[in-house]
Amino acid sequence: MKTRTPWQVTRSVWYAMFMREALARTTADRFAWFWMLAEPIAMIVIMTAIRTLAMGGGKHISGAEFVPWIITGLFGFYLFRENMMRSLGAVGANQGLFAYRQVKTVDPVLIRCFLEGMLKTFIFMLFIFAGLLLDIGLMPADPLGALFDWLSLWMLGLGTGLTLSALDALVPETGRVMRILSFPLLIISGVILPLNFIPHDLRVYVLWNPIVHGLESLRLSFFPAYRSLDGVDLTYLWFWALSLITLGLILHLRFAMRLKAQ
Secondary structure: OOOOOHHHHHHHHHHHHHHHHHHHHHHOOOOHHHHHHHHHHHHHHHHHHHHHHHOOOOOEEOOEEHHHHHHHHHHHHHHHHHHHHHHOOHHHHOHHHHHOOOOOOHHHHHHHHHHHHHHHHHHHHHHHHHHHHHOOOOOOOOHHHHHHHHHHHHHHHHHHHHHHHHHHHHOOHHHHHHHHHHHHHHHHOOOOOOHHHOOHHHHHHHOOOHHHHHHHHHHHHHOOOOOOOOOOOHHHHHHHHHHHHHHHHHHHHHOHHHHHOO
């Protein structure tokens, strides 16, 4: 009998876990696909209504239409948020699989992040296609740049998910804190309100948030005339992403036995 290489074993584990997670994510709830579409649509409608009422019908951001602007921001943030939030509890939810020595604690986190990236990309593509049909200008001016920005946000979410999944298994309060912080992150990341409205003295602190760099860069790839914050730099985002990925992998390796026995 031919012995399989470690890479072949890993691929088999990832494929089996991916199919398990995909079925659980998309078919366990009969309204799963509905909510994936309904959440961003509801947020877009609510924010458009609030802006219309509060600003007398103004629908423009400097250099971009409001609806496409908020769609790109929402989906970029949701890509990061879902990678982060779905990773919480990933270790505990797959506890029974760790009886097989081929399954490592990092595997369910990687699979969940990959699945969420695929789902969010597919739904975002649906919105872009719908934007073409409705003529709301949602095609990126720089497709390759937009793809790289999207990948950057996914990597940031992956790094955050890897780190928090280990911390959540070791310190259960981590998950509760992050669920509380997810909405403030939506506000301070410039998803629903332009960060140019923030006083100039405070913008330097806003730029400490790596999510801001990803979202603003994504919007610039879609709307070249968009007036973004000065100082947006994807290198800063990648510094955070790679640092968090490294930290997360170290935590999973260092505390592997504790994570399996929680």
